[in-house]
Amino acid sequence: MMVFLKLAIKSLKNRAFATTLTVISIALSVALLLTVERAKRAAEEGFTQTISKTDLIVGARSGPLQLILYTVFNMGNATHNISYETYEKVKAHPAIEWTIPYSLGDGHRGFRVVGTTQDFFKHYHYRGDQQVKFAQGKEFADIWDVVVGADVARKLKYSLGDRIVVAHGVTKGEGILQHDDRPFVISGILEPTGTPLDRAVYMSLQGMEALHVDWQDGAAPAMDKVIPREQLTNELKVHTITAFFVGAKSRIETLKLQREINTYEGEPLLAIIPGATLSELWNGLSYVEGVLRMISWMVVAVGFMAMLIALTTTLNERRREMAILRAVGAKSNQILGLLVFESALLTAVGVALGLVTSWGLIAVLKPWIETEFGLYLVGPWVTRYELMYLIITLVGGTLIGLIPALRAQKLALKDGLSVRI
Template sequence: MVLFKLAIKSLKNRAFATSLTVLSIALSVALLISVERAKRAAEEGFTQTISKTDLIVGARSGSLQLLLYSVFNMGTATNNVSWESYQDLKKNPVIDWTIPYSLGDAHRGFRVVGTTEDFFRHYHYRGDRSVELEAGHELQGLWDVVIGAEVARKLRYNLGDKIVISHGVTKGEGVVQHDDKPFEVAGVMKATGTPLDRAVYISLEGMEALHIDWQNGGMPSQDKVIPAAQIKKEDLKVHAITAFFVGAKSRLDTLKLQRQINDYKEEPLMAIIPGVALSELWGGLSYAENVLRIVSWMVVLVGFMAMLIALTTTLNERRREMAILRALGARSNQIMGLLVFESALLTILGIALGTCLSVGLIAVLQPWIESEFGLYLAGAALTKTEFFYILVTFVGGTLIGLIPALRAQKLALKDGLSVRL
């Protein structure tokens, strides 16, 4: 208790330096915990971009390539899947549902996806979350379009607005516009924090209607353009899709179904298990995770250095204090223990403040972070990993106090009591 009272009075006597030291450690700990929480959120959000989907089927290529263009709307497919093959595989008795996906066009840098109403019924992410609309309705008419939350926010679209789709995958306005066949915004999706927010959804028939008068990938001449008013949904026939998602009636049938699709005789297809491919892809990005962790520990190290500097610079001012304590009977190891205890106390205060700061800010900013950056900050605020980091920080901060403590132990008693002129 005496040691504790002396440490408290000493820290109070140097309130300004103490506050700055505690703040330095607190900011370091807050950054360390926040980065770890963000990393965990990024991993969970990434691996939960699609859930409750047993297989993703597309043209034979690489598993990561298929995952990227079907789930993340990145890259292009090597080939399409014929509509006949899709319908044939869909009849497999072990398949419960499918979601066809057709890619190829874009709108002002956002990917256009052709699909059916099954997308809104069966697509899940982050466990059991399903696609929901913020406003409007699903794809009903031929020229209806449903837009992701980020598309609506960045382009400031509202229900009823007309949009023109560009031919091919483009990052800007596009070279060739399907301006003779505009779509109307029929629905706006709720934010999901996944690539769904950055896509534009039309019906498969709408995708076919866009290119009904194109021949061999080329624009039609002016006299061969078919006006949008003359195109009827029931007259259109889907010829091919890019990929499709599969939900099996039983998870036990997934591997057997995957093998059957991979051995499909009619055309070369490939089926992947999305969870396995997502984990493989995240593993390839582990270097970024390690960089974040290294940066965080470097910041903590800077906080320790700030505490060491603060304790060392005040040591000369406290030499008389130490000498008086020695004169009153305090042993050198007690003086050393006092300084180490002060260091531990500063570290504890910094850890407590930093933890509260990190948890509090994340709780307040969570809705904004999820909508702006797509980081889903669910789950426990502190896990075993964060507690381990806190323990390491406490041990490190306490050991830092040994440096000025050893130096104080070497100070001579008469040097501290002598009056310097």
């Protein structure tokens, strides 16, 4: 074994340039494969753990996917709202420990505005035990206070005390109609979470109600019928909400509670278990995962082809070397084994370098990726799936070496000590 290793190292050193290029191509292929796998795992983890420790999400009767999209991801709109009276009745159920009312409203420069209560900051969890925390400031206390997510503050360069104007309609731009007669003041800025929480503006339910308290049938009031901002307080009555989150006193009671809410006679409601619905939604997007993995394996295949070309094109240069080995007593099978060993060595070095490169990139780019894309690269450095990919790569690279090795074996049997040119 040591003789094989010494011969292989000397032979590879003699072809240092081609060897280096081959190792780099394999390393880049492996690094890309591992990085894509890590990003896929982070995306899945972030997607399915966007909300946790919430037993049920309740909204107007529609579909589970639609309900999860407009409550957890703030995407789309509800077909109907829920009366606040119904919410209060369901909230009083003896099996319910806590609730978070959630009311989708207008927008602010492309970001969604959400009406809720201070229970949102107490009970909303994501990625297991992670709780909503403040980077600066505090919860809204006054009807004209708002709390902004990390992305909102960063992209719009907001700080505590800044005044913002909510616009009627959720758009990419400035909105359909500015509520500039009722500005809000930023009382708090949330820490980054890597979830849709970062891309929303939060206010009290009364603040949400105040925006349209004097509107009639969806139309803005005439100038003489506008209620002055100073007359609107926290005592304003809330009429409807979009949905609400539920924490049950016992997980065992969740299914029974879900069934009772779904058959509630006072108003058509839909209660879903968020974890199950999120998993179902992610499985529906599994084709993206398959495409990413296929691209990664295609890159690995290109790396193998580069190694095959490098080994094959150097065979003519090595015919004299093979003939000398035969002359000193080396068997044709030993020459075959030497070349296969070289390809295995190249693959092993490439895999190790690719692994280190992937780890290095993740360590360096992790803060930027978390801030820009909301992908939290957590978990073990190498999973069993990634280990399986590395083993497949090692075996594949070794088998690729058989092709030039078999050809070299045949040439070594024909050639003498001198090579004819």
